[in-house]
Amino acid sequence: MTMSMTAFARAETVSGGVALSVEIRSVNGRNFDLSLRLPRELSGLEEWIRKAISKKASRGRVEASLALEDVRGETDRLEIDAPRARAVHRACLELKALLGLEDDITLDLILKTDLILKNGHVIRPAEPEIDMDAFEKDARACVERALADFAAMRRTEGECVRRDFLERLEGVESRMEAIGRESAAMLPHYRKRLERRVSSLAGGLVEIDPGRICQEAAFLADKSDISEEITRIQSHIEQFREILNAEGASGRKLNFLVQELGREINTIASKTGSLEASRTAVEVKSELEKIREQVQNVE
Template sequence: MIKSMTAYARAENQTASYTVRVEVRSFNSRHLDVALKLTHGFESLEEHIKGIIAETVARGRVDIRVQIHDASEAGIAFEVNLPRARAYYEALTQLNQALDLTGQTSIETVLAVGSMIHAVEVEKDMDAVWPQLEPCLRTAMTDLDAMRRVEGNNMARDFRQRLDAIETMLEEIGSQAAQLPEMVRQRLKDRIEALTHGVVEIDQTRIAQEAALLADRSDISEEIVRANSHIQQFRALMEDDTPAGRPLNFLLQEFNREFNTMGSKSGKATMSHIIVAVKSELEKLREQIQNVE
């Protein structure tokens, strides 16, 4: 299964008590790397969140932001700074007495100083918020996975086209390789005739033996068989349900080794040109495979 490692999704769930927002982005990475930003006070949910992410994503960097707004009565609390309020009230009372002022000191006058009442952090009810967060998180991850699959299908389509092109070029390389023994024999014969100027009679049997030895050194039939096998394995990995990025990357390295060997053994310019074209296609595959999960 070909999935892209690059995608984006978001989801929101709102009830009378909680508003939950999840925003997630995924990028290329060699391993699963989760960077989570979570509303303060809900840190104990981190492992649950990462567990759900791991169910969907096998490889890649995942940046996820989870915002939880607790609007329930249990989530709102305030605390009065009684010592400060009493001290300020007593100071105002003394001032009234010293200046012989009339009237009562109002609560508004005390509160105007500030810092008399402040919000306090309430221990969060994880059992209450998780049923709101989990479906929202799963929706976001499902949408993320859908986008990764769409991108993966586009990549797979391109991979198939390039594999078809490589397979066609490999057939041409095989056809060219079949002509090598005769080409080597004729090249050897022409060289000997050029060196002896026709004075020495050429032993055709000896020429055939030497040509066979040279042709054997240039034989690429094993490399062609292995390259064809790699093509079939590449296609099988694309259809498999498991993440294909790592296996495809390793397989591509083997691909390159086969064609490097063919290039070193090649004795024909036309064959060398085809091998160069194949290696160009392999490089394009390599660049795209870096984004496969």
């Protein structure tokens, strides 16, 4: 089955008054590269999430993020950061001693000092209280839903790419048949071309040996023979189709076959003596380039 490396999925859930959102996205990549961001409350799920994602994707750059939001609306719930409060108080005392001041260190001074500092406050909104056993169960289910949608999108995109491949391969085959017919018809052309050249050079003073002309024409046709290249191209196309219908990652195999197809058509273009066959070979190259670009998106 052809799988695309490009996909996006999002799933959400609410558990115990806390909303969880899961986003998974992936783009093309030569290898598997996973970037995972999750809140510290769910750090215990990191290994499980990584394994779950790696079962759905084997290539590409995957980014997954989990975010929490307290949706209980309890905006008046506050908590004290005791270690920070003691640190601010201690800093005020040290500054008072350093400057030799007699002023008292009041709560108002501590709070004002805290406000001008970064990275948190002495008094802050309380962290959501989460029943982690229940929440982790719901979080796992949410991640699994996102992964199911993620995999479904990769399959859908992959199927579109597969159909495009098959259509373009049919076009390549059709053009290769035309090149084969044009190549097979070149022997009489080589003979006539030799006759004209010899006649032109001899100026009618030398009798032309028809048998020798036929031999030379056959020699030229043999040098320009592309039957082996056509046979290999057909073999590569058949392998390409088989891989498209096989299970597992196929991108690297398809990329290799596209390169081989390109080499064969380049050889044909350099060997053929037919202008029409050369033009058709250029069309084949164009189709192969489009296939090559699409292959970069296949897992």
